[in-house]
Amino acid sequence: MEIKILIADDEPNQLELMAFNLKSSGFICIKARNGEEALELIEENSPDLVILDWMMPNMSGIDLCRSLRSRAETKQLPIIILSARSEDSDKSLGLDTGADDYISKPFSPKELISRVNALLRRSRPGLINEVLEHGKLKLSLTEMIVTFNNKNVKLGPKEFKLLYLLMERPGHVFSRSKLLDLVWGHGVYVEERTVDVHMSRLRKAIKSKSENNEDPIRTVRDGGYSLLTNKII
Template structure:
């Protein structure tokens, strides 16, 4: 799995529907996790927070509405975009889904192309660098499509790992990233890398960012990790 792949969790109790969704999302370049019920979905989110959740409303035991409600009341999962899928087409149902916290509401049967576009749209908000967006923080500009980084008027030469590190930091300035989270996001869950490797690459990134004016935008948070700003 490419370490830069955005992650989508598909929650659907119908196996055929679940696999069709997963197949199309993977074809679009997303890393897909699957859950067949609400309980499993909550466990997967706890283990590995996805970037976007595609959530079916009608499921046994724990409905999509209840899953969405639980996710949106928790500070650590509140910001994850939830796209609700439902055969309920009445306005009152759509309003209920949105009021529960869903970020989008798609009525079945739906166009797969439209759903993919909606996933990308929400992803642009939470992880802009993964969809080729230009991201800025103070005088640092990262262009994911051309793979270029500039600070002020100077283009910086970054290795692939340092580029992914900076992309991660710039998506959420001010957020403190633990070494474990950075390993997961930048190197990937399937690759074993010692946490000290993070410190080495953050040091290289700092050197590249400070080689001209000396100001260091990366903050070390003792006992926690690193933050941009």
């Protein structure tokens, strides 16, 4: 699974150095030179994690972090803040703003990669783990197999990808438009009703292996779909 990381830093040398080390570790890097450009690229590319420098002109990393946390589609996006400020109060401010981690400058490439991998393991386990499990549901990325209640569930490619997205982030509500972008591709014109059709097929396939007509997928009115967390099926 390819992992996309967006880096925003107004220092060209620092930006290129981070991109080089992340690419060397197998990540796909998207580079932004300021907060405004980063926001546009996040909307266009849906990265799996973002690294934001605190001190950027016009829109700082802190301001961008606040903006991302205020939006439903990026509310749970993993964020790392970079800063030359190393006081505890500065770290607290960065984390209180909504960042998941805070790295003080200067830092080594090894530390950056370690922090990125640690955050991905915590927030996006599906990007690191080959097998996702949620109650009676089990999904293997390498074998492309899904089981429910220890029984194989036959799914088409679109249904498999939809389930993967839901299992990777249980409880997160995916809008129909977001699912279209992630499964069918950004900019591809497909009616939102198509998502409902494939989601119906997914639910039918899972329920066919259930003993009590269990359905782990929740439909959110005017919102989209999510995987149940308050009652793990």
